[in-house]
Amino acid sequence: MTLTINTDRLLAELHHLARITDCPPTTDTSLPAPTQAVTRIVFTPRDLEARAWLKQLATDTGFTVREDAVGNTFLRWEGSDPTLGAVGTGSHTDAIPHAGMYDGTVGVLGGLEAMRSLKESGFKPRRSIETLMFTSEEPTRFGIGCLGSRLLGGVLDPDAADALPDRLSETEADAPKGLTLQQVRAQAGFTGSLASVKLASDYYDSWVELHIEQGPLLEREGIDLGIVTNIAAPASYRYTVEGFGGHAGALLMPDRRDALTAASELILAIERFTREANAQSAAAGQTGVDSVATVGKVDIFPGAVNSVPSRVQFMLDIRDTDVARRNNSMTRLRAEIDRVSRERGVKITEEVINSDEPAISAPKILDALVASAKAENASYRMMVSRAYHDSNFMARVAPMAMLFIPCRHGVSHRPDEYSTPEQIALGTRVLARTLAALAS
Amino acid sequence: MTLTINTDRLLAELHHLARITDCPPTTDTSLPAPTQAVTRIVFTPRDLEARAWLKQLATDTGFTVREDAVGNTFLRWEGSDPTLGAVGTGSHTDAIPHAGMYDGTVGVLGGLEAMRSLKESGFKPRRSIETLMFTSEEPTRFGIGCLGSRLLGGVLDPDAADALPDRLSETEADAPKGLTLQQVRAQAGFTGSLASVKLASDYYDSWVELHIEQGPLLEREGIDLGIVTNIAAPASYRYTVEGFGGHAGALLMPDRRDALTAASELILAIERFTREANAQSAAAGQTGVDSVATVGKVDIFPGAVNSVPSRVQFMLDIRDTDVARRNNSMTRLRAEIDRVSRERGVKITEEVINSDEPAISAPKILDALVASAKAENASYRMMVSRAYHDSNFMARVAPMAMLFIPCRHGVSHRPDEYSTPEQIALGTRVLARTLAALAS
Numbered sequence: 001m002t003l004t005i006n007t008d009r010l011l012a013e014l015h016h017l018a019r020i021t022d023c024p025p026t027t028d029t030s031l032p033a034p035t036q037a038v039t040r041i042v043f044t045p046r047d048l049e050a051r052a053w054l055k056q057l058a059t060d061t062g063f064t065v066r067e068d069a070v071g072n073t074f075l076r077w078e079g080s081d082p083t084l085g086a087v088g089t090g091s092h093t094d095a096i097p098h099a100g101m102y103d104g105t106v107g108v109l110g111g112l113e114a115m116r117s118l119k120e121s122g123f124k125p126r127r128s129i130e131t132l133m134f135t136s137e138e139p140t141r142f143g144i145g146c147l148g149s150r151l152l153g154g155v156l157d158p159d160a161a162d163a164l165p166d167r168l169s170e171t172e173a174d175a176p177k178g179l180t181l182q183q184v185r186a187q188a189g190f191t192g193s194l195a196s197v198k199l200a201s202d203y204y205d206s207w208v209e210l211h212i213e214q215g216p217l218l219e220r221e222g223i224d225l226g227i228v229t230n231i232a233a234p235a236s237y238r239y240t241v242e243g244f245g246g247h248a249g250a251l252l253m254p255d256r257r258d259a260l261t262a263a264s265e266l267i268l269a270i271e272r273f274t275r276e277a278n279a280q281s282a283a284a285g286q287t288g289v290d291s292v293a294t295v296g297k298v299d300i301f302p303g304a305v306n307s308v309p310s311r312v313q314f315m316l317d318i319r320d321t322d323v324a325r326r327n328n329s330m331t332r333l334r335a336e337i338d339r340v341s342r343e344r345g346v347k348i349t350e351e352v353i354n355s356d357e358p359a360i361s362a363p364k365i366l367d368a369l370v371a372s373a374k375a376e377n378a379s380y381r382m383m384v385s386r387a388y389h390d391s392n393f394m395a396r397v398a399p400m401a402m403l404f405i406p407c408r409h410g411v412s413h414r415p416d417e418y419s420t421p422e423q424i425a426l427g428t429r430v431l432a433r434t435l436a437a438l439a440s
Numbered sequence: 441m442t443l444t445i446n447t448d449r450l451l452a453e454l455h456h457l458a459r460i461t462d463c464p465p466t467t468d469t470s471l472p473a474p475t476q477a478v479t480r481i482v483f484t485p486r487d488l489e490a491r492a493w494l495k496q497l498a499t500d501t502g503f504t505v506r507e508d509a510v511g512n513t514f515l516r517w518e519g520s521d522p523t524l525g526a527v528g529t530g531s532h533t534d535a536i537p538h539a540g541m542y543d544g545t546v547g548v549l550g551g552l553e554a555m556r557s558l559k560e561s562g563f564k565p566r567r568s569i570e571t572l573m574f575t576s577e578e579p580t581r582f583g584i585g586c587l588g589s590r591l592l593g594g595v596l597d598p599d600a601a602d603a604l605p606d607r608l609s610e611t612e613a614d615a616p617k618g619l620t621l622q623q624v625r626a627q628a629g630f631t632g633s634l635a636s637v638k639l640a641s642d643y644y645d646s647w648v649e650l651h652i653e654q655g656p657l658l659e660r661e662g663i664d665l666g667i668v669t670n671i672a673a674p675a676s677y678r679y680t681v682e683g684f685g686g687h688a689g690a691l692l693m694p695d696r697r698d699a700l701t702a703a704s705e706l707i708l709a710i711e712r713f714t715r716e717a718n719a720q721s722a723a724a725g726q727t728g729v730d731s732v733a734t735v736g737k738v739d740i741f742p743g744a745v746n747s748v749p750s751r752v753q754f755m756l757d758i759r760d761t762d763v764a765r766r767n768n769s770m771t772r773l774r775a776e777i778d779r780v781s782r783e784r785g786v787k788i789t790e791e792v793i794n795s796d797e798p799a800i801s802a803p804k805i806l807d808a809l810v811a812s813a814k815a816e817n818a819s820y821r822m823m824v825s826r827a828y829h830d831s832n833f834m835a836r837v838a839p840m841a842m843l844f845i846p847c848r849h850g851v852s853h854r855p856d857e858y859s860t861p862e863q864i865a866l867g868t869r870v871l872a873r874t875l876a877a878l879a880s
Contacts, residue, residue: 096742096744096746096747097742097743097744098741098742099742099747103687138744138746139744139745139746140744140745143745145746213690214687214689214690215687215690215691215692216692216695232689234689236745236746245851245853245854246654246850246851246852246853246854247543247654247655247827247851247852247853248732248734248736248757248759248853249654249672249674249732249757249759249826249827249828250653250654250655250732250826250827250850250852251655251732251850251851252655252656252729252732252826252850253711253714253715253718253729253731253732253733254718254729255656255850258711258734260707260735260736260738261707261708261711261735264704264705264707264708265704265708267700267701267704268701268704268705268708271693271698271701274693275693278693278694289692289693289694291693292688292689292690292691292692292693293693294688294698294746294747294748295700295701295749296688296700296740296742296743296744296745296746296747296748296749297740297743297744297745298700298738298740300736300737300738301538302536302537302538302539302736302853303537303736303737304536304537304578304580304736304737304853305579305580305583305676305736305737305755305757306536306578306579306585306676306734306736306757306853307536307539307734307736307853308734308736309735309736310854315745317688317689317745317746319688319689386689386690386692387687387689387690388689410686410690410691410695411685411686411687411691412686412687412690413685413686413687413688413742413744413746413747414685414686414750
């Protein structure tokens with residue numbers, strides 16, 4: 001079949017969504033255009049505005065809308081046999097502070113565009129097709145990534161989820177303090193038990209997510225598409241370092257138990273261990289780039305120029321395609337924590353935020369993606385996802401695969417995150433062909 | 441002469457002032473009592489409340505009050521010969537976030553109590569005696585310590601001072617953005633040119649400041665009083681590290697230019713250089729504790745758990761009794777900055793906030809302090825001030841010395857900062873004797 005999508009409509013919608021943001025357009029002219037800075041944190045007025053707009057788009061096209069207790073939003077095109085498991089696609093529309101306009105949104109608006117184009121082309125699906133917008137893929141507000149998909153996949157305890165503290169007040173001084181997810185979602189209009197969110201294992205017959213690569217490989221190799229065979233195993237931890245504070249002038253160096261210098265040693269240690277793990281893998285003939293570790297957030301108490309830090313809290317995000325290799329780096333870090341605690345006389349505690357398994361893609365969906373790529377005469381490569389996606393958790397309840405398009409310089413979570421209209425259009429066409437094949 | 445002070449009145453006033461705070465009483469029961477947490481930032485409602493109360497105390501006793509254009513407040517007891525240079529004492533009442541109740545306040549309320557006790561004892565000063573409350577000894581709000589005394593000492597350009605940005609909005613999201621000292625002081629009721637603040641070199645015939653040690657030496661050695669022969673040379677710098685941000689999962693380690701790991705290397709480097717400078721001095725038979733360096737404040741951008749830091753800004757506070765030794769550590773740090781910039785591909789810029797000379801005490805005031813200590817049968821030692829004080833800048837326009845009392849465990853800038861009523865009373869009596877001797 002020949003299949004066309006409405007690229008102008010899709011791009012116009014991506015740019016419209018980008019303007020629903022809590023930060024002003026970036027003025028940094030050193031960034032390549034477009035430089036729309038996007039901040040859209042779950043359940044803020046901007047997020048609710050984006051949700052309302054998205055639901056309107058779906059109903060305008062004759063799709064039905066369903067929202068679950070945590071706000072995951074299902075845009076459904078009923079198939080000729082509604083009793084069959086559906087074919088699902090989708091992604092997220094929330095964005096971390098000062099991020100870009102393509103991460104997640106391409107998979108949501110691209111999924112919707114694929115359904116619309118198929119409908120307009122006269123295609124009649126046997127299985128129902130859904131585009132799903134996940135709640136809070138980003139950990140910004142509740143401290144854990146993929147909140148919505150974890151609940152859909154049944155890998156997060158509903159009561160524990162409802163008790164998650166709202167961290168918005170940490171960055172927004174005028175935000176109410178001490179709220180939990182249960183209160184925040186209720187204020188946003190999402191009530192009912194989170195236990196009801198988990199999907200039955202026959203709800204989706206197959207699941208496929210379209211996403212920008214968030215890495216440099218496709219662009220570097222000049223390849224049109226990445227077909228994801230597995231998703232790296234993500235984990236995140238919160239560390240609290242408790243030392244001894246005092247006056248920056250009067251507390252003598254021999255008497256110090258500085259929480260920040262102790263934390264600095266750990267921040268450098270995990271970087272070193274991860275680089276060494278990659279080097280060992282490279283020496284063993286593997287890619288040697290599959291381990292990544294990041295400390296992106298540090299809070300210092302009291303945080304005054306002339307006061308020795310008495311307490312430091314920092315977050316570690318560590319991911320690997322190989323759980324054993326990731327665990328080995330963590331074992332080395334914990335040994336380093338023991339050494340630093342002992343030598344510096346500080347107390348260091350670890351809190352596991354999440355520690356997830358990798359996900360493996362389903363052959364039948366990989367086959368459908370490959371066939372669709374060939375039908376579009378697109379070049380493709382099989383690859384690993386090192387970014388972590390809702391599909392990682394959808395894999396627990398459905399056969400899963402992902403489709404990547406290139407993004408400029410491999411950057412994301414930045415205003416200059418960018419994929420070309422041609423790359424977005426091709427990815428959406430291949431997604432549409434794949435959905436059609438899986439739904440027939 | 442026998443001299444008594446009203447210790448109960450002084451302590452009641454110290455505790456009253458401590459309750460004029462922007463943070464609630466500390467509930468941390470692991471801290472030894474009293475655990476009053478004090479936050480009193482210059483020109484906030486709490487600071488203005490404290491100023492009004494202090495001025496009322498002075499006028500109630502028949503002293504006159506004068507405030508200059510930056511809010512330095514002079515409580516004056518007119519002498520029999522007002523044409524002579526005055527004898528000055530005093531300190532500050534502002535407090536960094538979550539600090540204690542004795543830093544600075546002992547010198548202000550102790551100075552006032554000394555004047556009141558002398559007056560009640562029938563003493564008639566020949567020279568006028570003043571207790572001075574300095575504006576913004578702490579750098580919290582305007583990024584530079586000893587704001588008021590720098591202007592009194594003529595070591596800060598008045599126009600540059602008026603242009604200092606108000607940093608309160610960095611910590612208080614609801615505080616107005618983009619204000620300068622000129623606007624903030626005007627809102628607080630202090631107008632007029634800052635050029636008028638500088639004191640004539642004959643305004644004070646002598647200056648002496650009573651303060652808690654903020655160090656462990658007096659307590660450790662069981663000595664009642666420290667008589668300060670010189671004040672360590674303080675300097676502070678702001679460093680901006682600009683790297684390359686991106687997604688914590690997808691930005692591969694070989695492609696990273698992480699601003700936080702680069703900053704962590706520098707935070708550890710300056711700690712190492714300072715410890716090595718102390719070790720060299722110890723090897724040369726000196727104390728080996730006179731160099732201190734602290735990074736107490738770090739800001740990370742974008743500051744998200746799953747985003748590689750693209751920019752980090754941190755403040756360095758470095759002090760030494762020996763300017764050459766301090767400069768040597770800074771030279772080593774700058775070499776390290778070059779190495780880290782080169783090896784990590786980040787851009788690192790340095791901004792000097794202040795870089796001050798040490799101050800030397802005046803023999804005639806040291807003699808008066810020693811005589812007063814002996815008259816009170818108090819043990820004392822001559823010592824260096826490693827904390828940095830308004831007296832450091834008063835030394836530019838007046839013969840200066842300082843008097844220290846012990847503080848528990850040498851800690852300050854913390855809620856558990858503490859000196860005993862006996863220590864405060866003794867320091868105040870010795871101050872009163874010294875003021876009387878210098879004013880006769």
